[in-house]
Amino acid sequence: MIVCAGRNETFKFAEPIGVGLIETTINLTRHCLFNKPEFLLFIGSAGSYGEHKIFDIIESKRAANIELSFLSKDSYTPLDNVLESENKMTRNDTIVNSSNYISTNFNLSKQYNEYGVGIENMEFFSVLQVAREFEIPVAGIFIVTNYTNENAHDDFIKNHQEAMSKLTKYLVEKQIIR
Numbered sequence: 001m002i003v004c005a006g007r008n009e010t011f012k013f014a015e016p017i018g019v020g021l022i023e024t025t026i027n028l029t030r031h032c033l034f035n036k037p038e039f040l041l042f043i044g045s046a047g048s049y050g051e052h053k054i055f056d057i058i059e060s061k062r063a064a065n066i067e068l069s070f071l072s073k074d075s076y077t078p079l080d081n082v083l084e085s086e087n088k089m090t091r092n093d094t095i096v097n098s099s100n101y102i103s104t105n106f107n108l109s110k111q112y113n114e115y116g117v118g119i120e121n122m123e124f125f126s127v128l129q130v131a132r133e134f135e136i137p138v139a140g141i142f143i144v145t146n147y148t149n150e151n152a153h154d155d156f157i158k159n160h161q162e163a164m165s166k167l168t169k170y171l172v173e174k175q176i177i178r
Helices: 020-034 106-115 123-132 152-173
Strands: 002-003 038-047 058-059 060-065 082-084 095-097 117-120 140-145
Touching: 020 123, 038 123, 038 152, 058 095, 058 152, 060 117, 060 123, 082 123, 106 117, 123 140, 140 152
Parallel strands: 002 038, 038 140, 060 095, 095 117
Antiparallel strands: 038 117, 058 140, 060 082
């Protein structure tokens, strides 16, 4: 099953499941309860913490929920904040960070790279969390639309349409969709 966020990030071949951690968790859980898929593939856009360029495509099976306050040592969590799928299909080990907030402080957010976290996508951590609960193999394929800086939103808007086209083309080339 191919899933995507929704709202302005939809695809004809993917089921929209919501934007952010909460909507995604609720809607994907509902779907898994009534029609559990054998495999989940999340597709969508991402912001780069600096190591990946605009329109780079990243495959991942690892997600984190690490807030910016953790980087400045202003918070901690007792929760498991990095998850990994057991699937063998994904070749990239880039960790995708998820939060309900978009990072705009590049000087701070580039520190994620030190932890192996390369991009951010608002939904992927919750997708992995739900998949883990239902014992479903999962992967994500992302295209970078922006850097995590003060221009993040404007660059996302500017690059979004072309990025979705390039991501669709990639999925066709990889024979994931037709």
